[in-house]
Amino acid sequence: MNIPQVAINTFVWAGELGVISLGLSLSYAILGFFNFAQPEFVIVGGYLAWAGYSLMRLPIFVAAGLSLAGTGLIAVGIDLLVFRPLRTVSPASKMIASVGVAIALRMIAQIMFGGAAKTFGIIWRPLHIVPGAYLTSLEVWIVAMTALAMVVFYVVLARTKIGLALRATADNFALAQARGINGARIISWMWFLSGALGALGGILLGMETQLRPTSGLSVLVPVFSAATVGGFGSAFGAVAGAGLLALAQNIVLALNFGPLVGNPHGSYIPTDYKDVIALGALIFTLLIRPAGLFAARSRHG
Amino acid sequence: MASYLTHLLIVGLIWSLLTLSLNLQYGLTGLLNYGQIWFFAIGAYTSAVFLRNGLPIWLEPFTAMAAAILGAWLIAQPTRRLEQAYWALVTFGVAEGFRLILINERWIAGGSIGTMGILPIGSPRVMAIVLLVLVAATFLMNERIYRSPFGRVIRIIREDEVMAAALGRDVYSFQVRVLMLGAAVAAVAGVAYAHYFSFVDPEAFTPIETFWIWIMVILGGRGNNLGVIIGAMVLEGITESTRFLSAWVHLTPIFMANLRMLIFGILLIVIVLYRREGIFPERKRVYRLPALPDVPPSPVPAAAPPRAAMTNEPALADRAPNDHPDLAAALRIERITKRFGGVEALRDITMLIRPGSGVTGIIGPNGSGKSTLFNVITGIMPKDAGAVFLDGRMLDTSRGDLVARQGIVRTFQIPKVARQMTVVENLLTGPMGQRGEHLIVLFSPIAPLRLRRDEESRLDGALAVMNLLGLRHVANEYAGTLSGGQLKLLSLGIALMSDSQVMLLDEPTAGVNPILIHRITRTLKDLSAGGHTLACIEHNMQVIAGICEIVYVLDAGQVIATGSPDAVRRDPAVIAAYLGSRAEPAG
Numbered sequence: 001m002n003i004p005q006v007a008i009n010t011f012v013w014a015g016e017l018g019v020i021s022l023g024l025s026l027s028y029a030i031l032g033f034f035n036f037a038q039p040e041f042v043i044v045g046g047y048l049a050w051a052g053y054s055l056m057r058l059p060i061f062v063a064a065g066l067s068l069a070g071t072g073l074i075a076v077g078i079d080l081l082v083f084r085p086l087r088t089v090s091p092a093s094k095m096i097a098s099v100g101v102a103i104a105l106r107m108i109a110q111i112m113f114g115g116a117a118k119t120f121g122i123i124w125r126p127l128h129i130v131p132g133a134y135l136t137s138l139e140v141w142i143v144a145m146t147a148l149a150m151v152v153f154y155v156v157l158a159r160t161k162i163g164l165a166l167r168a169t170a171d172n173f174a175l176a177q178a179r180g181i182n183g184a185r186i187i188s189w190m191w192f193l194s195g196a197l198g199a200l201g202g203i204l205l206g207m208e209t210q211l212r213p214t215s216g217l218s219v220l221v222p223v224f225s226a227a228t229v230g231g232f233g234s235a236f237g238a239v240a241g242a243g244l245l246a247l248a249q250n251i252v253l254a255l256n257f258g259p260l261v262g263n264p265h266g267s268y269i270p271t272d273y274k275d276v277i278a279l280g281a282l283i284f285t286l287l288i289r290p291a292g293l294f295a296a297r298s299r300h301g
Numbered sequence: 302m303a304s305y306l307t308h309l310l311i312v313g314l315i316w317s318l319l320t321l322s323l324n325l326q327y328g329l330t331g332l333l334n335y336g337q338i339w340f341f342a343i344g345a346y347t348s349a350v351f352l353r354n355g356l357p358i359w360l361e362p363f364t365a366m367a368a369a370i371l372g373a374w375l376i377a378q379p380t381r382r383l384e385q386a387y388w389a390l391v392t393f394g395v396a397e398g399f400r401l402i403l404i405n406e407r408w409i410a411g412g413s414i415g416t417m418g419i420l421p422i423g424s425p426r427v428m429a430i431v432l433l434v435l436v437a438a439t440f441l442m443n444e445r446i447y448r449s450p451f452g453r454v455i456r457i458i459r460e461d462e463v464m465a466a467a468l469g470r471d472v473y474s475f476q477v478r479v480l481m482l483g484a485a486v487a488a489v490a491g492v493a494y495a496h497y498f499s500f501v502d503p504e505a506f507t508p509i510e511t512f513w514i515w516i517m518v519i520l521g522g523r524g525n526n527l528g529v530i531i532g533a534m535v536l537e538g539i540t541e542s543t544r545f546l547s548a549w550v551h552l553t554p555i556f557m558a559n560l561r562m563l564i565f566g567i568l569l570i571v572i573v574l575y576r577r578e579g580i581f582p583e584r585k586r587v588y589r590l591p592a593l594p595d596v597p598p599s600p601v602p603a604a605a606p607p608r609a610a611m612t613n614e615p616a617l618a619d620r621a622p623n624d625h626p627d628l629a630a631a632l633r634i635e636r637i638t639k640r641f642g643g644v645e646a647l648r649d650i651t652m653l654i655r656p657g658s659g660v661t662g663i664i665g666p667n668g669s670g671k672s673t674l675f676n677v678i679t680g681i682m683p684k685d686a687g688a689v690f691l692d693g694r695m696l697d698t699s700r701g702d703l704v705a706r707q708g709i710v711r712t713f714q715i716p717k718v719a720r721q722m723t724v725v726e727n728l729l730t731g732p733m734g735q736r737g738e739h740l741i742v743l744f745s746p747i748a749p750l751r752l753r754r755d756e757e758s759r760l761d762g763a764l765a766v767m768n769l770l771g772l773r774h775v776a777n778e779y780a781g782t783l784s785g786g787q788l789k790l791l792s793l794g795i796a797l798m799s800d801s802q803v804m805l806l807d808e809p810t811a812g813v814n815p816i817l818i819h820r821i822t823r824t825l826k827d828l829s830a831g832g833h834t835l836a837c838i839e840h841n842m843q844v845i846a847g848i849c850e851i852v853y854v855l856d857a858g859q860v861i862a863t864g865s866p867d868a869v870r871r872d873p874a875v876i877a878a879y880l881g882s883r884a885e886p887a888g
Contacts, residue, residue, distance in 0.1 A: 034386045082570055089577070091386060092333055096519065097573040099335075099512055103566030110559045217508065221394050228390065272405050279398040286379035286387060 001254045004133035012139050012208070014246035015146030018239045020201035020219060021226040022153060023194030025238035028227070029170035030190045033091035037078070037101040038198055039223050040216040043109045045071040045199020046206035050118050060122065064203050068196040075195025076188050084184075102216070110213040117210040142204045149200055150239055153193070157235060162189050170233065221275045222249075225282040231292020240294045249277045307425045309541055311497055314432035316533035318490035320517045321439045321526060322483040327515075328523035328583075329447060330479045331459030333385055336376065336392030337514050339399050340484040342506040343369045344491020349416035349501045350409065358420070362492050369488035373481040382473055385462075393508065403503045415502025419495045428497055435493070436530065439486050443526045445744070448586065449752075450737035453730050455479060456524075457719045463681060464717035468799065469705030469733040478740060509562070516569050522579030524721075531581065536565070587777045588725045590764060631655045632678075632709070632803050632834050637687030639670075639677050639858075646673045647858045650687070654803070656834040659850030660825050662866065663838045666879055669855040671838045672714050675805050679711050680704040691803065706733060710801035714808050714838070716792035720781030724772055727780050727791055728763040729756075731798025759798075766794045769824060771817050786812040793821065803834040810844050822848050842870065854878065 024038040048070045052063030078101055086094050124138035157163035165186045168176040177183045205215065212218075222245060230241020253274065258266040269277075285293060319341060326332040347365035351358065376395050380387050403409060410416045422428055446452045455475055457465045462472045495501050513536075521532020543557060552560075572579065632654040639647040647670045654661040663671050676682040678689050680698040689696045697703050705711075718727050736742050737752045767773040770790040775783060780791060793809050809825075810818045818841075825848050829835050839845050845852060846866045854862040854869050856878035862869045869875050 034389060082574065085574055089573075092331065093573050093577060095333070095386060095389060096515065097570050099515070100566045100569030100573065103509070103512060103569065104563055107559050107563035107566060111556065111563065115555065221397050224390055225394070270405055272401055276398045276401055279394040282394055283379045283391065286383065286391065290383050290387070 001251075001256070002132060004130045006250045006254050008130065008133055008135050008139060010243070010246045010250045011143045013250065014243040015143050016201045016204050016208075017219070017222055017226050017246055018242035019146050019149050019197045021223045021230070021238040021242050022150070022235060023197035024223055025227045025230075025233055025235060026166075026190055026197075027194050029233040029235075030166065030173075030187060031083070031094070033094040033098070034224070034232075035194075036095060036098040036220070037105065038098075038194060039220040040102045040105040041071050041075060041195050041198025042202030042205060042216040042219055043211070043213060044074055044105060044195070044202070046202035046211045046215060047109055047113055047118070048199070049203040050113075050120060050206060050211055053120060054118070060120070064200075067203060068199050071199035071202075072192035072196040075191040075198075079187065079191040084187075106213050106216065113211075113213070115213060117212050118206070119210045120207050122207065138207060142208065145200065145204065149197065153197070153235070156193075162186070166190060218275075221282075222278040225278040228282050228292060229285045230294050234292065234294065237292050237294040241292065244293070245278060245281050248281055249274050252277050304425060307429050309538055310429050311425060311432060312541060313534040313537045314429070314436050315490050315494050315497070316514070316517065316537045317436045317530045318432075318439060318493070319487055319514045320521065320529035320533040321436070321443055322486035322490070323514050323518045324523065324526060324529045325443055325446065325486075326479055326483040328518060328525070328529065329443075329452065329459065330455040330476060331385065332476055332479060333389035334392050334480065334483070335389040335508070335511055335515075336394075336396030337483075337487060338506045338508070338511040339376075339392070339396035340369045340372065340487035341491040341494070341510075342396075342399065342403070342503075343372055343484075344488035344493075345495040345501045345505070346403065346410050346491070347488070348419050348492050348495035349411070352416060352419050353410065358422075362489055365488040365492050366485040369484035370481045373484035374477065377473075377477045377480055388476075393511075396506075396511065397508060400503050400506055403506075410501065413503060415500060415504075417500050419499045419501070421499060422496045425497075428493070432493055435489060440526050440530065442744075446740075447524075447526070449743050450729070450735040450756075451475075451740060451743055453722070453726055454738055456722055456726075457730060460719045460721060461717055463701065464719065466701035467679060467681070467705055467711055467713075467717065468730055468795070469702050469710075470738075471702045482740070512569075513565070516565050519569060519572050519577075519579055522581035522583065524583030525579065525581045528579055528581030532579075583721070585723060585777070585779065586726065588723070588760065590725075590760075590773075590776055631692065632836070633690040634674075634678060635688050635690065637674070637677055637689070638685045639673055639682065640685050645858050646670050647677065647684075650674060650855075650858075650860060652853055652860070654834055654836045656802075657829060657832050660829050660835040660837050660848045662845045662849035662852035663836060663855060664840070664842075664845060664852060664869075665855035669878075670858040671855055672807055673858075674855070675711055675807055675838065678704070679709060679805065705799075705801070708802040709805065710796045710799040710803070711805040712789075712792045712796050712807050712809060714811075716788040718780045718783075718788055718791050718795070721779060723777050723779055724767065724783070724791055725760070725763055725776050728766055728794050728798050729759050731795045731800075732759055732762075733799060733801075735759075762798055763794075766797050769797075769820060770794050771820075784812075786814060786817075789813055790817065790821075797824070797828075801833075804828070804836075806835070806837045808838055808840065810839065810841055818844065842866070 020039065020042060023041065024035060027035045027038060045067045049063045049067035052058045052066055053060050056063070058066070082097055082101055083094060086097055124136040127135050127137055127140065129135065157167060165176065165181045166189065168179070168181055169183065169186050173183065201219075202215065205219070226242040226245045227238050228241070229245055230237030230239065253269055253271055256266045256268060258264065261267050319337065322340070323334060323337050326334045344365040347368060348361055351361050351364070376392055380391050404413045406412060422431065454465060454470050457468070457470070458472050458475055465472050517532040517536050518529045520536065521530070522528030540561060543561060544554065546557065634650060634652040634654070637647055637650045638645065652661075663674070665671050673682070677684040678698065680701040680703060684698065689698055691708060696707055736748070736755055742748045742752070764773075767776055770793065772787065772790060772794065775787065780788065783791065789809065789812055793806065796804050796806065810821055813821065822844055825835055825837070829848075837848070849866050852864065852866050852869045853860050854872070854875045861874045861878055862872045864872070
């Protein structure tokens with residue numbers, strides 16, 4: 001097993017997964033339902049950035065920045081149109097509506113950009129700083145940007161008024177409202193943040209690989225799995241869960257089962273099974289500790 | 302053209318099987334199965350595997366059903382007693398994981414290339430007839446379940462799992478059975494699919510197909526078996542018929558498919574927003590009851606306990622407690638402690654609630670822990686220390702349904718009733734251990750007579766309870782349309798119907814009109830005299846004084862006084878607790 005390579009892959013994937021599941025966990029903490037549309041912010045953000053960079057020829061950082069803000073605003077708009085009128089209905093109904101939103105977003109992407117893969121076409125130099133491992137400057141960027149996003153998110157949550165209001169609302173919605181927190185505005189902020197976080201993951205994923213209308217759907221299982229492993233509704237849990245899941249996936253994929261099955265050339269689990277590993281982690285967590293491995297206490301009984 | 306119509310019919314019928322199956326799971330039980338396509342795939346791939354291995358065709362449906370039932374059982378394991386939403390997560394994930402395995406493992410059925418050449422079962426016409434029979438059979442099965450005691454329980458679960466548990470039903474076991482039953486139906490649909498299209502590949506079983514079934518069910522009307530068939534037929538008809546449209550409007554078929562899916566996605570949102578019950582809402586089951594008397598019932602009725610009407614035994618009130626040692630059971634609560642984080646909501650609570658000596662009253666200011674005590678005793682909340690004994694035996698309070706089945710039924714401060722069920726239906730769920738809650742009994746050929754007899758005697762009991770509680774005129778109304786006081790009465794009625802040894806009532810008279818309060822107190826007294834064990838949280842001191850021999854006063858999670866209603870009313874500690882410790886008597 002190439003340990004440096006496993007470490008690099010883990011950090012990159014954990015970063016991408018981490019920001020998306022952070023958004024998912026945030027919306028669960030505030031609104032109490034599993035938002036199946038959250039992974040679709042990956043394609044909203046990805047395609048917005050791609051359009052800015054490839055079609056409008058904006059510098060990549062400008063395109064990415066606009067995409068984050070744009071996706072955040074789209075998320076706020078979706079809330080106003082769909083989820084605000086559904087505030088008082090059961091979580092199950094909200095979840096079903098979120099499936100409708102997910103389908104609609106995916107189909108809009110498909111109609112506007114077609115089913116074929118889009119790439120940013122930026123050439124990233126391989127760096128030779130880690131012996132024996134393949135590492136490009138993009139991967140350094142991914143780790144840096146996602147880490148930055150997490151730090152910024154932490155600072156927002158811990159040090160700003162919005163963060164305080166968010167935490168209060170997550171803890172007890174009714175009480176927070178009674179104490180004068182404007183629930184509607186806080187929820188808008190929440191959607192903006194989760195949209196932007198999803199978009200960041202999408203842009204980075206799109207640069208690293210390629211962008212398809214199904215890119216959001218294809219991260220759904222690992223994103224939900226990461227949030228579950230870490231503990232739904234906890235910001236730290238989402239990030240830690242993403243890290244743990246990424247590590248587990250990369251280790252399992254790097255394991256050589258050759259000696260075990262008697263294949264001298266080495267036998268590896270196909271990378272297509274990455275999601276099956278994520279699913280395994282999800283089920284394992286639900287079996288042993290449904291509240292999540294990093295949850296301080298159970299939120300639901 | 303005729304053959305094209307046959308094709309439309311066949312496809313529509315295959316999807317109808319899937320919507321009927323999901324209707325059972327989601328429509329009636331509220332189960333969030335986001336992996337329905339997996340069970341469909343199990344069926345289709347059974348056919349593919351049978352073809353590749355030269356196994357006999359006639360075994361296929363049975364193997365497929367067995368595999369799907371096993372799959373459903375497995376998928377249900379991690380969600381054991383978890384929040385509803387996790388069902389969605391796990392079913393979705395397993396369906397996707399299974400599809401990835403099918404794509405990558407070529408030895409199963411050709412991997413991503415799939416398997417071709419699955420033989421058709423006769424002509425399309427024969428296929429259509431076979432499917433018609435299957436859809437009709439599934440429709441009848443669903444209807445039978447909907448109308449059965451089993452159906453009542455799953456509809457309670459759909460609305461409120463805690464309520465079902467408090468009525469002694471093992472929620473999880475019902476959910477698993479429903480999931481397995483629906484899975485079997487979907488698997489049969491899968492076998493039919495494989496033999497009709499003669500080809501299976503993993504692309505046919507993507508998550509979008511699951512949501513396609515969801516859209517059909519939600520549009521058609523969840524809980525309405527005919528509605529979901531219409532939903533499947535119409536949506537599949539629109540899909541199939543717009544395939545040709547693309548040639549006329551000069552758009553590519555792919556664009557058309559995407560546009561269609563976009564419209565259906567938006568449709569799903571619109572339905573959830575504006576018409577959650579679907580185009581054909583669940584039909585109300587109206588029970589035919591004896592006509593109402595012309596004169597309104599006298600305000601102070603001769604309140605016979607309702608039990609007499611339900612069984613052929615003499616009324617409980619007529620018997621001395623000693624005749625029935627199993628009823629002469631005391632509920633003993635020993636040193637119960639419950640903490641929420643750092644707050645001690647209950648500390649070392651010890652109580653004896655005895656049968657046949659009046660109702661035991663539990664009073665105390667708001668927030669003193671009364672309802673929490675009931676929650677802990679009945680297993681709705683885990684306790685931190687202490688034990689509960691019934692008739693000398695220690696109770697297993699780990700789960701609400703276990704406590705209820707050990708003979709303790711309760712009502713809630715905010716009444717728990719199934720709002721999408723009628724008053725009669727709610728009452729009929731009271732008695733536990735109904736034979737019709739077993740699927741095997743429900744579908745056995747010899748059972749119907751017996752089941753009908755059971756149901757008739759329960760219905761008699763429900764009538765007596767409704768007359769007693771003044772709910773007769775709303776018997777066939779949805780509980781959701783009742784007033785607050787009526788909901789309170791209905792939840793008391795459900796408890797009465799259960800005929801449990803012990804009844805823990807949380808403010809049974811709050812919001813109820815005075816005439817009915819009088820009836821309720823008389824009923825409670827009669828029940829107590831008949832050997833039942835009753836405890837009652839109550840704020841109305843008149844009610845307490847009328848029915849209670851002994852009262853426990855709780856304050857800040859502790860028992861601060863015990864005694865007769867008069868004694869505790871004069872107790873300085875009680876006065877202090879209610880008025881605040883520093884309050885001076887106002888003269």
